Amino acid sequence: MRTVAVLGAGNMGTALAQIIxxxxxxxxxxxxxTDVLEEIRDHRLNTKYLPGLTLHERVTPCWTLQESLADAWLALFSVPSSVVRSLARDAAPHIHGEQPVLNVGKGLEEDxxxxxxxxxDEELPRHGGIAVMGGPAIASExxxxxxxxxxxAAADAELATDIQDTLQNESFKVETTTDLAGVELGSCLKNAYAIALGMCDGAGYGTNTKAFLASVSLAEMARLSQALGGQPQTIYGLxxxxxxxxxxxxxxSRNRTLGEKLCSGRDWQEFLRTNTVEGVAACRARDLAHRLGVATPLLHTxxxxVHLDRPPEETMRTFLRDFSYG
Ligand SMILES: NC(=O)c1ccc[n+]([C@@H]2O[C@H](COP(=O)([O-])OP(=O)(O)OC[C@H]3O[C@@H](n4cnc5c(N)ncnc54)[C@H](O)[C@@H]3O)[C@@H](O)[C@H]2O)c1
Known part of the structure; x- marks a missing residue:
C-alpha cells in the first residue's frame, strides 16, 4: 500500500483520489x-465538484502542503495549468529527492x-522524476x-509503470509511454481544436464537417508535436x-461549448468570463508552429x-472554402 498526495480537490483531483x-x-x-476540505472531513462529500459521490475513507483531507506531501510516495498535481508553476513553488520545500511528481493538468504556460x-523541473529543486497524464478521462465518468x-508518460519507463500499478484497475486502464512531449502537446492542443469542432455545431454544419475538421486537427497536432520532439503515434492514440x-x-465540454457559442452568436463573452476555457490559451501554440515553420492553418483560424476578434462564422466558412489537401 502506498500513500499519494493529491494537490487540488477539483473534479479531476477528487476523481483520482477516489480511484487511488x-x-x-x-x-x-x-x-x-477550506470549505471543500471541511465537507470531505465532515460528510465524505465534495458537492462543489463531484456531487453525489461518497468519498472513500482512505481519502484524508489536508489543510497544508506539508501535511499532504510528508511521507507520500507520489505528488499528484491536479490544478489548472495556469497555476502549476505557483503551486510547484509552494510545494517545492516539501518535495524530496525520491518523490516523483505526476501532473494531470492540460496546457502550455501562457507566456x-x-x-x-x-x-x-524548473521549479522543483528535488524530485524523484516527472510524469504526466493525458487521454480521454472526464472526471465525473x-x-x-x-x-x-x-x-x-515519464522519461523513466519504470516510473510510468509504477504509476500505472497504483492507478490501474478493472475499469481504469493506464497505458504508458516515454513520450512526454507527445502526451503533453496532444493534451493541450486538443483543447484548441475542440473550439473549432464546437464552431461547426454553432454554425449548424453536420457530422461530415466535424469529422473533416477532426482529421485536419489530428494531422496538425501530429505535425506540430513531431516538430517539438513528440512521436506522431502518440497523437493518433489516447x-x-x-x-x-x-x-x-x-x-x-467547455472548449466545444465556447466554439458553439462563438458561431451561434450566443453570450460567449459571458461564458468566457465565468468559465476557464483552456483552449483559449492553447491557441497560442500557433506561435510555436509559426516559428518552426509547421503548417497549421486550422490552428491559425x-x-x-479567439484572439484577434475575427468574425467566427465567416472566418470558419473561409477556412472550409480555401482549405486544400494540395
Ligand atoms: N475535469 C476533467 O474531466 C479533467 C480530466 C483530465 C484532466 N483535467 C485537467 O486537470 C486540471 C484540473 O481540472 P479540473 O477539472 O479538476 O479543474 P477544477 O476547476 O474542477 O479544479 C481545480 C482545482 O484547482 C484548485 N486551484 C485553483 N486555483 C488554484 C491556485 N491558485 N492554487 C492552488 N489550487 C488552485 C481548485 O481549488 C480546485 O481544487 C486541468 O488542467 C484539466 O485540463 C481535467
Missing amino acids: AGNGHSVRLWSIE TNKRMSELL LAHGVPTAVIV AGLGDLITTGFNPH IYDV
Whole structure:
C-alpha cells in the first residue's frame, strides 16, 4: 500500500483520489478551498465538484502542503495549468529527492509556451522524476467507474509503470509511454481544436464537417508535436485522437461549448468570463508552429477568431472554402 498526495480537490483531483483509495492506497487530498476540505472531513462529500459521490475513507483531507506531501510516495498535481508553476513553488520545500511528481493538468504556460513537465523541473529543486497524464478521462465518468483509458508518460519507463500499478484497475486502464512531449502537446492542443469542432455545431454544419475538421486537427497536432520532439503515434492514440473525441464531441465540454457559442452568436463573452476555457490559451501554440515553420492553418483560424476578434462564422466558412489537401 502506498500513500499519494493529491494537490487540488477539483473534479479531476477528487476523481483520482477516489480511484487511488479504491485501489487500496492512502490519499492525502490537499486544496486551497477550506470549505471543500471541511465537507470531505465532515460528510465524505465534495458537492462543489463531484456531487453525489461518497468519498472513500482512505481519502484524508489536508489543510497544508506539508501535511499532504510528508511521507507520500507520489505528488499528484491536479490544478489548472495556469497555476502549476505557483503551486510547484509552494510545494517545492516539501518535495524530496525520491518523490516523483505526476501532473494531470492540460496546457502550455501562457507566456512561454513551456510544457508543464518543464515548469515542474524548473521549479522543483528535488524530485524523484516527472510524469504526466493525458487521454480521454472526464472526471465525473471516471469517478463513477465508467470504463476509461488514459496514458501516463515519464522519461523513466519504470516510473510510468509504477504509476500505472497504483492507478490501474478493472475499469481504469493506464497505458504508458516515454513520450512526454507527445502526451503533453496532444493534451493541450486538443483543447484548441475542440473550439473549432464546437464552431461547426454553432454554425449548424453536420457530422461530415466535424469529422473533416477532426482529421485536419489530428494531422496538425501530429505535425506540430513531431516538430517539438513528440512521436506522431502518440497523437493518433489516447492523448490526441482519444482526447479530441471527448473534448470536441461531448456536449458538456467547455472548449466545444465556447466554439458553439462563438458561431451561434450566443453570450460567449459571458461564458468566457465565468468559465476557464483552456483552449483559449492553447491557441497560442500557433506561435510555436509559426516559428518552426509547421503548417497549421486550422490552428491559425481558431487563433484569429479567439484572439484577434475575427468574425467566427465567416472566418470558419473561409477556412472550409480555401482549405486544400494540395
Ligand atoms: N475535469 C476533467 O474531466 C479533467 C480530466 C483530465 C484532466 N483535467 C485537467 O486537470 C486540471 C484540473 O481540472 P479540473 O477539472 O479538476 O479543474 P477544477 O476547476 O474542477 O479544479 C481545480 C482545482 O484547482 C484548485 N486551484 C485553483 N486555483 C488554484 C491556485 N491558485 N492554487 C492552488 N489550487 C488552485 C481548485 O481549488 C480546485 O481544487 C486541468 O488542467 C484539466 O485540463 C481535467
